[in-house]
Amino acid sequence: MASPQMVMYEEEFAQVQAVTNRLVQDANARVVFVIDKNGQLISASGDTGELDTTSLASLTAGTIAATGGIAELLREQEFATQYHEGVRQNVHIQVVSGRVILVVIFDNRTSLGLVRLRVKRATEHLTRIFEMVMAKAQDPFQSSPFAEITDDDIDNLFND
Amino acid sequence: MSFINYLSREINCKIVYYGPGLCGKTTNLQYIYNRTNPDAKGKMISLATETERTLFFDFLPLEIGEIRGFKTRFHLYTVPGQVFYDASRKLILKGVDGVVFVADSQMLRAEANIESMDNLRTNLAEQGYNLDTLPYVIQYNKRDMPNISPVEELRHLLNTGNVPDFDAIATTGEGVFETLKSVAKLVLTELKRGAAR
Numbered sequence: 365m366a367s368p369q370m371v372m373y374e375e376e377f378a379q380v381q382a383v384t385n386r387l388v389q390d391a392n393a394r395v396v397f398v399i400d401k402n403g404q405l406i407s408a409s410g411d412t413g414e415l416d417t418t419s420l421a422s423l424t425a426g427t428i429a430a431t432g433g434i435a436e437l438l439r440e441q442e443f444a445t446q447y448h449e450g451v452r453q454n455v456h457i458q459v460v461s462g463r464v465i466l467v468v469i470f471d472n473r474t475s476l477g478l479v480r481l482r483v484k485r486a487t488e489h490l491t492r493i494f495e496m497v498m499a500k501a502q503d504p505f506q507s508s509p510f511a512e513i514t515d516d517d518i519d520n521l522f523n524d
Numbered sequence: 525m526s527f528i529n530y531l532s533r534e535i536n537c538k539i540v541y542y543g544p545g546l547c548g549k550t551t552n553l554q555y556i557y558n559r560t561n562p563d564a565k566g567k568m569i570s571l572a573t574e575t576e577r578t579l580f581f582d583f584l585p586l587e588i589g590e591i592r593g594f595k596t597r598f599h600l601y602t603v604p605g606q607v608f609y610d611a612s613r614k615l616i617l618k619g620v621d622g623v624v625f626v627a628d629s630q631m632l633r634a635e636a637n638i639e640s641m642d643n644l645r646t647n648l649a650e651q652g653y654n655l656d657t658l659p660y661v662i663q664y665n666k667r668d669m670p671n672i673s674p675v676e677e678l679r680h681l682l683n684t685g686n687v688p689d690f691d692a693i694a695t696t697g698e699g700v701f702e703t704l705k706s707v708a709k710l711v712l713t714e715l716k717r718g719a720a721r
Contacts, residue, residue, distance in 0.1 A: 377531040402529040402557070402619030403583075403599065404536045418566045422583045422599065426571070429615040430580070437611075444578045510712075510719035513592055518712045521589045521596065522705050 369501060370400055376497050377407065383489045384409035387466075391482035392474035394453070397473060398490065399465050401425055406464065424467055447476065458483050461491040463498070525619040526715055528594070536597045537711050538619055539704075542644045543626035544603035544636035545577070548665040552626060552696040553584045553600055556704060559697065560586060578604040579615050588708060598708055605640065614647045622659035622711040623648075624703055626694075628680055629664050629672040634681065641682055655685070659710035662689040663703045668696070 372380075384396040388410040395410040397417060402423035408417050431443045446457040456468040456479050466486060468479050527536040541549040557568040566585035573579050582602040589596060603613040606670060625644060627637045645655050664678050683689050684712065688706045692699025 510716045515566045
């Protein structure tokens with residue numbers, strides 16, 4: 365494997381969720397979510413009811429990947445912050461420690477300045493949490509759920 | 525790179541459909557989407573040009589069941605097949621857990637198949653992957669077309685690693701789910717093997 369598997373245990377997940385919950389409140393945002401750079405949704409807070417978060421995660425990761433490609437062509441560092449302004453809603457995207465993406469969707473109840481300020485603090489917290497997550501993933505003594513899976517379990521999944 | 529979430533008890537894996545332009549990658553995903561129970565699938569997203577050629581990728585999230593209490597999800601992606609979209613293809617391969625190479629069986633596309641296979645190998649290597657060790661299957665698509673190469677010939681040209689391979693007609697669905705099941709099984713087996721190391 366080219367990159368280590370990402371495993372989120374309950375403890376770190378709760379910490380990430382606490383950061384995103386707080387960001388929704390502090391920034392007065394509509395929705396906040398954290399995804400990994402491969403497009404997997406890690407956590408979501410706020411008014412996610414009507415949102416297709418799986419698709420949003422995949423498309424946001426695609427955007428970051430595409431601008432990352434542009435940066436490479438320009439011999440620039442990654443564009444770590446992006447902002448999309450809409451008529452009613454805006455999206456602020458921040459790459460955290462080169463590994464995960466923090467997305468804030470907000471409307472006119474708040475301002476870009478406040479969102480930026482709060483994202484900065486949340487980014488610091490998330491950086492620390494994901495450093496722990498990756499350290500754990502590389503720890504050979506941490507068990508993986510796959511260690512207990514048998515070939516029969518896999519076969520059973522595909523029995524019609 | 526698979527993603528395991530203990531709190532929501534989910535395992536997510538990424539499978540990429542690769543192959544030359546117009547070989548039927550998007551058609552594979554469309555067939556899977558149309559034939560899957562609505563509870564088990566998310567929305568299919570296609571970032572395509574006005575002429576319905578894939579511009580960036582197609583995306584289809586699929587839930588295939590539970591394994592030891594973990595919901596197992598596969599995120600299926602296609603790449604744009606046209607030669608000049610190489611930069612986009614590289615991006616989509618990031619974090620891949622398994623690859624389906626869709627070959628176009630038509631004789632006229634033999635060279636395009638080989639070129640795309642070489643391109644897959646090169647682009648994977650750039651990301652630090654080796655096609656010979658990655659969960660990987662081949663599909664010989666468009667078996668219903670006139671002027672197709674015999675499967676033995678395609679196998680000789682493309683399947684040098686002797687990986688699982690399947691005949692398919694993606695428009696009617698023949699071979700589509702067989703291909704998907706095979707690669708999904710290889711991905712899970714590889715994750716299990718990785719955990720045991």
